[in-house]
Amino acid sequence: MDGHIEFTGIGKLFPGVQALADVSFRAESGQALALLGENGAGKSTLLKILSGDVRPDSGAISIDGRPQNFQSPLDALRAGVSVIYQERQLVPTGSVAENIFAGDLPGRFGIVDYGALRARTAEIVGKFGLNIDPDEPVGRLPIARQQMVEIMKAYRRDSAVIAFDEPTASLTDSEIAVLFRIIREMKANGKIIIYVSHRLSEIFQISDRIAVLKDGRLVTTFETSASNEDELIRAMVGRDLGDTYANLSRNDKFGDTLLEARELETEYIRKVSFALRRGEVLGFAGLVGAGRTELARAIFGADRVLSGSVIFNGEEVSFKSPKDAIAAGIALCPEDRKEQGLVLFRSIRDNIAMPVLQKLKRLLFLDRRADQKLAESAIERYGIRTTGADKLVAELSGGNQQKVILGRWTSEKIETKLLILDEPTKGIDVGTKAEVYQIICDFAKQGIGVIFISSELTEVINVADRILVMKGGRITGELARAEATEENVLALAMSE
């Protein structure tokens, strides 16, 4: 068997982000190629291009030497490419059998042959060695089993190329064992496997070659047998953002303790304890789903705290809603600016005044002049590029949108003592990023305590005064800026 898939010079530009640039590699039949990279390195975009979901701006994919031009996921499926995403694409109310054979139900003249459907499903389930009833609605299965159904779906299609995106993220050990057995069987049958994962140990177990992506570029490829973890981590991180960090004007005078969490637990985080001083920038590093956003939400009163306590500004607090937290002086810039941070189709002015409407009241009505002044001062302070305070936030660039949110929490009408920034530089250009770093340091100089959550290792270890690393809802380590390196933070973030 000499089948292969070849990526040649793949490039993709999203507004403001070079997602992929000139990525070329080749995967062989009967082998598994692992794709490795930090968050945002371009792995997901590459998979989306492979599945026909996203079209590349440049470059091409060829299978067995035949160039492919996928216009839609259906094209990719027809060409023999199955991509299994983390987000399951199942119909929860449909049975296991119906989901596995979706789009290709056995039968004649549009009438489904349920006997054959059940028998063929039972055969596949048997191959996997799992105890799953073909008639069970998928939505009633545990998440891990649903993930396995998704994998069976791809197995059933018998595609030549099968790509997995973090397949083990929601699987238990026993299912991982099944998955690896199936992948080995697929390899033996001459399939081409592309395997995306953060988990180095898995990559060593299952892959034959490893391609490392960084900032949308292919750094290098390794033969799995001839490489080691240290080498891979170095390839994933090694980058230099120049003098940006060295030139930051930082705060060096910390005050007393502003925030202390003691054994904090919610549905998503486990016994989290830490303290933050006034004027300190505390970084939270970790991988996707490490529980950092959930920790922020717990402190902010948005998620229910199950046990443990929070001491803020000298007293124990228990916020019932973000409104209470805001009244106490806490501000949150959420990770997803567009979904959670901004009201996109309202003006800059409306977005900035959101938490302080009560203070803009004069008798019954909002004081329009004060409202306008508030927005204008934020526009000036942060240099928001706009024709006026009336402009819709949707019309601004990502960086300027982020500045609107910062302006919201630092206006003259609000006294923010603790600022929680969740991925504040996500999707914004490099120049604005540098500005945001300095703005963060300026907050600290005013005595504001800053929680800085970021999945970009370089920025979090260079901007924060101290770094806490999270994994699986727990804090797995603490490092001072001086001792933090991308390698040791990543090691903590991926520790088993």
Added chain:
Amino acid sequence: MEKKSGFRAFTGTKTFTLLLLLAFIVAIFAILTPGGGFLKPRNIKNMINGMSVNSILTIGAGCLLVSGQIDLSVGAVGTLSGVVFALLFTGYGVPVIPAVIISLAVVAVFGFINALLINRFHTQGFITTMATGLLAQGLGYILDGGKAIAIKSDAFNAVGTKSIFGGYLPISVIIAFAFFAVYGLLMGRTKFGRSIYLVGGNPTASYLSGIDPKRISYTLFLNSAILGGLAGLMYASRMKSATQSGITNSSFAGMTAAILGGISFGGGAGGMGGALLGLIILSAFNNGISGIGIPPYWQQVASGALLLVALSFDYLSLRRKELALRRDAARIHAAPGGATDGNPKA
């Protein structure tokens, strides 16, 4: 927004489009109506008079739509309030004022139930309010035994039937305009009004910025039901009786007017001024079309067509920019600008 000279800027607005549409409708019917009857003072007075009940419904529907919600029960609930009033007043001799208060309290319960089901039990607003509407309708039938109940109170009936200034300014119209003025100020100038727009635009972002979307939802459903009740009472006053069908079929009229006037179905946009204009257009259209002798069923077809035209207008003109921005937003959202940490939660 870029500052253009006054008139040029105005021609780009939704208001201008609506005024054009109104002018067009008036012109067409002025020509088509036999004997130029459409523009005769009597017809105009009739038209304005007929608007008053729907105007109250338009306001209630408009506020809810801005917040991103919908209330289909309002017509039936309004009818019920008229029935409850007539039963209390005519059947049990309860004086007018207490009878009005009790009937509004009854309909307020429906508003509260709608809000409770939607906010506490997370049911779909569309289906929930349809169900409570059926409930209210059934209760109305049971209470009045399927017959109209006459209301013999000059004071009460004056609201819907009397006019001042030589008979040219109906009291009900004064009330309707007063409501538009008050709600216009409420929506445009107060903290509460601003919060409604913000919640309608993005409930999650509003919640994370200290605005309570649930409180707004409760208030607006109560408001919708009570305004529905007022409209029902106004209608009963005009008819001098509580009729069985009452204003049950008018839920859609209020919503149609609001949407026609530029209040977005998805929430967060539009205003009371536009809603008033939408109502005037709708009333002129309905009045005109019955004036030129088109059979009633065809009138309904024409009303439906008008709404469709208004909606496509909306998408083709103003919305084009918004849709383009939304597409960009979606594309950026799909971009790998970084990590998504954890599950998206509201």
